[in-house]
Amino acid sequence: MKKRNLLITTALVGTMTIGGIAPTTLAHDALGSDVNKGERFVFDQDAIEQLSFSLTGSKNVSNFKEAAAVQISLKDGVQNNTADVYAHKGFAYLGTHTANGGNGGVRVFDLKNPSNPVEVAVFADEIPNTWQEKVIVKSVNTPHFKGDLAAVSVQQTSRNNVNRPNSKGGVLLYDVTDPTDPKKLGFYELDRRITGTHELYLTTQGNRALVLTSSPYADYYTHGEQEDFQIIDVTDPTNPEKMWGWDPRELEEIPEDFNGYHWHAPDGKTRPVFNHSVITDNNAQYAYVSMWDLGTVIFDIKDPENPVFLGRTDYRDDQKGAAHSAALARGGTILIETREVSNPVGVGYESAYGYTRIFDIKDKTNPILLSEFTTDLTYQEPFINTFAKTVHDPKVHGNTLYLSYYSGGVVMVDITNPSNPVQIGQYTPEDADVWGVFVDRNYILASDMGQGLKVLTRGQGQGNGNGNGR
Template sequence: MKRTKKSILLGAVLSGVLALSSVPSYSVMAHDELAGDLMEKGEGAGFGKNTTRILEGTLKNLNEIAPEMKVVREDGKQNSFGDVYAHKGFAYVGTHVQNGGNGGVRVFDLKDPSKPKEISVFANNDVPGTWQEKVIVKSVKTQNFKGDLAVVSVQQLDRKNPNSQGGFLIYDVTNPYKPKKLGFWKVTKQTNGTHELYLTVKENRAFVLAANPYADYYSHGEEKDFQIVDVSNPTNPTTIYQFDPRILPEVPEDFDGYNWKSPDSKTRPAFNHSTMVDEKGKYAYVSMWDLGTVIFDISNPAKPIYKGRTTFASDQQGSAHSAALAKGGTVLIETREVYNPTKATYEQSYGYTRIFDIKDKKNPKLLSEYKSELVDDIQDGVTFANTVHDPKVVGNTLYLSHYAGGVRAVDISRPSNPVEVGKYVPLNSDIWGVFVDRNYILASDIGSGLKVLTKKHVDHDRDDD
């Protein structure tokens, strides 16, 4: 049945060649480093040697309007890039590990989105031998601080470096032209650091939910992968909660912080990759890889209450990577970063997106799965290129960063029947993050940095089953 939907974003394709990017090999492990089959992001950014793919489409209503960003450090070298965030007309772009990391967060003025202007950089020289992937910026009002607060993930390139340390940095960016360092929260030296994080504000207090992969495993339980840190006084961040997965009935007492003997009798990886919180600051969604997306009531952040979690079929790699919410917090979007599609005893597929009804937080119900045309296209030597990465939702449109697949726009007005309505695929696409701000979409490409896209609401025909 064909019906017309009003005011749904119809994205478009910028036809592009997807080829193997020339990206150096890195020793740092950002994801499932204990699995033994990891390629670092950026290494598998194309489709394999001597392989070229064209994704064809029509350019409509989604246009790249800014020139390619060329961010060069004072030493003349360029970093690769991490995630992107926007706040009050400024874009904050994290950096990856190329050329030794320490690229910090690059801040761009977006008064004219077609001409982003880099105005400052921060968190770049604070901790030697680290990289700064993730940044969250929010307006905060507490007894100790009033203004715009930025929290930045800090990860070590080499845990053996005595001068290095992982955790997260806290900056005052009330004046984004002159960021000021306020504090540094440290996680155990034995782990790489804080991979992803989230900042939430409630009742005149501010909290960071930190994802510290393998902290439990490497510290033998002394510190945990998921920690909640009170940053109401940004100069004195204080840990108030740590999550022990052993409180869950499905996790045995002998869980070692990584190897989980799941109910399907498989030994699966379970570690915290990412965190996020709903707009009211009530529920937290913690991406625990094969343990699924774990849901907590954090009405009292010092005493979270476990509510429920998503589960997987026995032949599905879990790889719960990131989460987003839709429909007023009643629908959960879960992206799964499966980069090894030929793992024994599992389905032959790269990572794809799952959509859940979570009105009952104790019992998430799978509504649908969205798969791009890339996820079942298994190719030798291709890892991250074909998997989905991060989700963002605005209204009834889900935006996905998809590495070589660029940015995808998916109509989820009917969560049980998601429909791709557009895609943007730049040349040599390696899209890490996506963020929607006002009337434009921001994307961060590992190799080339910030992308600025315009969007337009139009009428379009949607084919529904």
């Protein structure tokens, strides 16, 4: 079999630091109907074996090697594509997107040998005409459940379609204490008028387990009956219950006539406002909600039945907000905000694809912008999709920020000085379409929409995806 060509250098890559209508202003999540993003680029394992990659870097990322690249298996004769990636106790969990009709479920890979990941299970694929982008796995101990709990986002591929009466969105909950044998526990079902839950976060407070959900345009589609941001009590995962929901109209700066996230902002622009993503700090004291052009909204959730709005990030008049995802650094005192801007045009806006902003949030009522990070990326052409040049998801490990960048792959950034972020590495598979990145002590995982799971390991030899080292 033809081997991949390798390009590994330790050169420092270039860096740069720089001190609409809602239902049609869509992010990559495709809030519309029947989207098959990435379907053109679906590879089998033999094709992946013949691809090359480049990995450049310095400092603490220079000794990472690509240990494996493995496609997810066919399901019912269909090749799905991947979405986000998460790892827990030596297993990788890959969500799936919409190619070939969706319903790819969550794929579980055993990473015991990182150079030879083995797919051992598929779950959360039982609801017709849906896709499962996000999965979070945590060890929980509640009066009702003790073990490893997986929360999975579920979205309809075609919202409220009368020809698909069994399709519905929400949150699936699974017992993955044995990752090779996941067991369904419960389902938090949303109104069919809502596409579903796009991103979510699973966390614990003492012996209580919570899921925080992002359901874009929920308020709009249900005429205020449900909210984009909800906190769900999953202490008993067989019986998830809503605790609280939030409507942006509760903010003084949002007028009462705010209609379906058509925000007539103070800068004179009509900006989209919807909940795209949410995370918490490690102790689940605060929630960080990515509300697109409203910025990253910060809540005190110590009492999850009565959260308190604290503050939010804002933008220059010429910036598209597009707050897509967030990560924390320095014990929760630094906020990383990624902005997904795939179309850098528009009257009154700067001509720039999405880039990253870093804030000091020691005072969470007053986030202070420290820096804005963009980069001259090395891209693999032709571009896979229109989101090729925008940043996507952030993860932080120590003083290194890892950014998924679609056709740019994964970019590593030194944030030792958050006022002066410096690019120190880039991993770019051939025909890259990297959706998600996850950082563990022993490896970096990347989910490539068309190619599946990528594994980078520290100080180990490269494999070819089948465990054959060089």
